[in-house]
Amino acid sequence: MITDETKAELREIAARYPQPRSGLLPMLHLVQSAEGRVTAEGIEACAEILGITAAEVSGVATFYTMYKRRPMGDYHVGVCTNTLCAVMGGDVIFERLKEHLGVGNDETTEDGKITLEHVECNAACDYAPVVMVNWEFMDNQTPESATRLVDDLRAGSEVRSTRGPRICTWREAERVLAGFDDGLADEGPAAGPATLVGLEIARENGWKAPEGGQQ
């Protein structure tokens, strides 16, 4: 149910932009945070606030992959199966997780904990094979590490992203995407090892960019 508080927050999002409709994508993220998916009621609420039709909102909601029309688990586990990750083991990881969890692509486990999906390139190719949990990086996975990961998530143990904070729930993540901070920006490292590999080689060899002519 879309509460008055959620409606006020939806209005707050629209007000951030020179033209309110620009807020629609983050507004739909907030609907997902509040409802666990994009609901008809959430679509109506966005349409009413923006003064557009429900069909127009629906057209947007169905275009983007991150918007879900079925109830989501607490943890969205996305296995990259674009070419590079697939070749390096993403396909094997995805097959193993389907078997281990007893679900197919875009399905949720019976306990409502995990929704499994194969995802496209997530811009972490130097950490392949990559798994995303609620859009946090879980770098350099193997079938074994990935099964442990989902077991830990289901058991409610604390799981930390390899380049980020402790994993929050999918609904909490969607709230961040809507533009409401959760205060976790300072958690996690600046970078993983692959990000720093070139810099380290440069430091070892004393290589630098030329001195600048300070203007």
Added chain:
Amino acid sequence: MTNVLTPVLSDNWDADRPWTRESYERSGGYQALDTALRMQPDEIVALVKESGLRGRGGAGFATGMKWGFIPKDNPNPKYLVVNADESEPGTCKDIPLMMASPHTLVEGVVISSYAIGAHTAFIYVRGEVLHVIRRLRAAVQEAYAAGHLGKNIHGTGYDLDVIVHAGAGAYICGEETALLDSLEGRRGQPRLRPPFPAVAGLYASPTVINNVESIATVPSIVRNGAEWFGSMGTEKSKGMTLYSLSGHVTRPGQYEAPLGITLRELLDLAGGVRNGHKLKFWTPGGSSTPLLTDEHLDVPLDYEGVGAAGSMLGTKALQIFDETTCVVRAVLRWTEFYKHESCGKCTPCREGTWWLVQVLARLEKGQGSEEDLDQLLDQCDNILGRSFCALADGAVSPIDSSLKFFRDEYVEHLRQGGCPFDPMASTLFSPVGATA
């Protein structure tokens, strides 16, 4: 001594908490903004033109020239939009940059907005990178608190607001006009040009759209000068850039070097192709750039060099595949990606990518005949150059180029009635394929 690598953008990534304003300013951050605000906006545009900076998002268009297209007499507000929708398969440079040092981008945004006369700027970041979005938002808040953003920046009377906007999962939104439609709260579908965004972009107002790395490079040019920037790189491809190595390479990761370095040199630094294996094929700049092979190890990785070799520098996303990788499987998977991500607006792309998958899937299973290979090329011919945007053109690149270099491998699938490769051998955790 030759500086093979030249860290500028990545230089502070190993500092203590480099994502904070305090750390960024300790390494000289926001000094360029002071310098820039003492210049006339036109002088900054001229400086960026003189530097020779070219767009780092794939197309390589001259950044300063793009800024120069903004009409001065247009009464509408001007906008800067940063394309942080990094989604091209293989591309992984902007995300680590924003994660480690978001203030580099924020400082670039303020300088660039001042140069083009914008008072509102947007950073459109793909939604699937939660922690990067947190870091960007925190950096923007810190910049407001320190007076680098908001009203009367550094006491100069210049005002700028920056909005960090999260997307919702659509590769097409990396295309600049689709990004604008998406930022206006619509389905992300490309627009017909002209009019170009410089004249009628966001809200039909003059808009500059630049890639993250391009904008993040601007403070270093303001700080050190055009001549300094041009002292790195090649004649027409100036400066340093982030090369991203991934795949079957010993040390994958980010390597910041002058434009024009070769894959041979980069592989030397990266410890070569994984132990016991050899290079089979690679992309110079993401999956939309035609594949190259071990014949192309000495091609200078700049816009001209890679172009002359029949491909494109693109995003400098060097995806390395060794001899255990089936090229047909690789190409099929990319094609499935383009089919999934086609926005559906243009028929040749929407229908064409669907048919390409049908034909390739059969070939991968060793079904069909050699005529299907010609059929595939004919389909590509009917897709290339026939849509609003470059997605469809990108979709045919891996097919065309793989047939050029590996036609025999397609034929071998047909001869054997199946894939001749063991998919386990290409994984990192295969006993056969394992390194050391």
